[in-house]
Amino acid sequence: MKELKIQHIQMQFLGGAEDTEVTREIEELSESIRERGLLHPLAVQDLNTTPPSYMVRAGRKRLRACEMIGHMEVPCVIVSGDEKELKLIQIEENLRRYNLPWWEICEYVADWHALRQEEKGIAEPKKGKAKRERPGHSMRDTAAELGKSLGFISEAIALDAAVKRDPVLRKIKDRDTAIRLVRSAAKRIEAELGAEAPVEFAINQVYNGSATDILKQFPHSSFNACITDPPWLKYVDEKLTRDDDTVPVFKEVYRVLKPDSFLYMFVGFEDFRSYSRRLPHFGFTVAKTPLFWVKKELRVVFEGTPPVQDARAKLHGVVISKGARAWEYSRDFELILLAVKGSPSLTHSTQQSSVLVYPPLPPVKLTHPHEKPIKAIQHILRDCSHEGSVILDPFAGSGAHVEACESLKRRWIAIERDHTAYEGIKKRMGKK
Known part of the structure; x- marks a missing residue:
């Protein structure tokens, strides 16, 4: 960062006559700078001229206020002429x-995110022991x-994608109203069309193979849930050692799910913690508290065995795994x-309650x-559907x-x- 003389800094024309709001904003900004100083330096591009001259890339109103x-x-940061860098600077300025x-x-948020992913790629969770x-x-x-x-x-x-599909949404005055309208419209269309809602692929099909590879054949926003x-997942000494191809599948799951959709996963305790950390990297928001499937038909029957023996219980319909410890309760x-x-x-x-009480199937x-x-x-x-x-x-x-979906006409x-x-x-x- 360096101090540059204002007379050496060129400013692109803002476009048209300044309206009252723009003028008021510059006046308010000038008062703030007078009281607190310039908190954010300008971003300028060196035009490589003699005498030196620079073009403002971000901070035109701050320059006007100064x-x-x-x-x-004014304090300035000199940036290169790279188009992506300039675009990011302009987005930050516009925000x-x-x-x-x-x-x-x-x-602007969607453009920023797209540019950064184009530059760095899409983040994936850590593998094995990587920190x-x-x-x-x-x-x-x-x-x-x-x-x-x-x-x-x-x-x-999600809203930017909706506006691109239907520019009329721009007429809505506030963001919250737009969110409600987009959600209600999607639900209404889904409920009205039901089984007639168009899809771009054959439905009610079972595929054999890698989920990651197969899902790549499906278009974006294909599924409601x-x-x-x-x-x-694979653990050694309570540490995740490798993800196989299970966790990366959910990068594709996120892509093929429609906006405002649900993901439910039956998981173990360790997997709940692992997925809670990893799914947000793909874009998901994970509920902090899980749902609980309670197996109401399980009953504990104590048998008066000597305390030095395994005196836990016999669990109807459950086989205790080898290596289970005598002081543990059943889950x-x-x-x-x-x-x-x-x-x-x-x-x-x-x-709705987070507790689902349904008996498990008998082992036979x-x-x-x-x-x-x-x-x-x-x-x-x-x-959810x-x-x-x-x-x-x-x-x-x-x-x-699949059978549950068929029974409810999903x-x-x-x-x-x-x-x-x-x-x-x-x-x-x-099916044959």
Whole structure:
């Protein structure tokens, strides 16, 4: 940073006659500079002339305000002529403008995020024992750079996409009203079209292969919700050693989910913590508190065995794993992680309980080791979707999610890597 004489700094014409608001903003800015000094230096480009001259790239109004109060020199940062750098500087400058329309703010935020991801790539979570995330840029990074919350950035990007689809939204006076209208319109269209809502791919299909590879074949914003039961992550001594290809799948899941949509995942305790840290890198907002699937048919029956023996209990329908410790209680529930893309609303007008009480399937009826009861999945489907909604399950396992979708007239896409499980799903759904 260096002090430059104002007489050496050129300023592009602001365009048209200054309106009252612009003049008032410059006057208010000049008073602030008089009292507190210039807090942010100007960004200028060296024109490489003799005598020296510079062009303002960010800070035209600050320069005008300094001139107004008689400053002879101003602090400046000299920037290169790189188009991306100049664009970022201009966006940052525009976001400081007085009384900026909400849709313009959203446009600038989306442009900033796109430019930074073009420059750095899309951030991915850390692998194995690495202490830092893999190089890239996430919504969280944009939020930190612009001094906004992650939710604000996510909503701004979604609103900008909505305005580009329907420019009439610019006539709405405030951001909150626009958000409500966009959400209600999406829900109304989905509810009205139901099973007739157009999609760009064959529905009610099960695929065999890598979820990451298969999802890349689907267009953006294809699914209304994702409900899945992913494989457990790999841990050694309570530390995640590798993600396989499970965690990166959710980068593609985020891409193919529609704005304002839900992601539900049946997970273990360690996986809940791991996914809670990693999913935000892809853009998801993760609920701090999980849902609980309570297996109400589990009952503890004590048997009066000597205290030196394993005196815990016999659990009906449950096999105690090898190496279980005698002082541990049984876990009669499982966690369901909830994450969202954007800011969706549950289909019910009243707040729902985070506890789902449904008995597990008896062991003799299980077609897959981790099969979940249909009624529990139906409960979630009713909370997050309508008839005709398109639901994704990238780790289909037993196919229970598919059967639940069929029972509630939801459309679906299921993906399963294991060929035996894939054939089991086809048999379950009567597909050849």
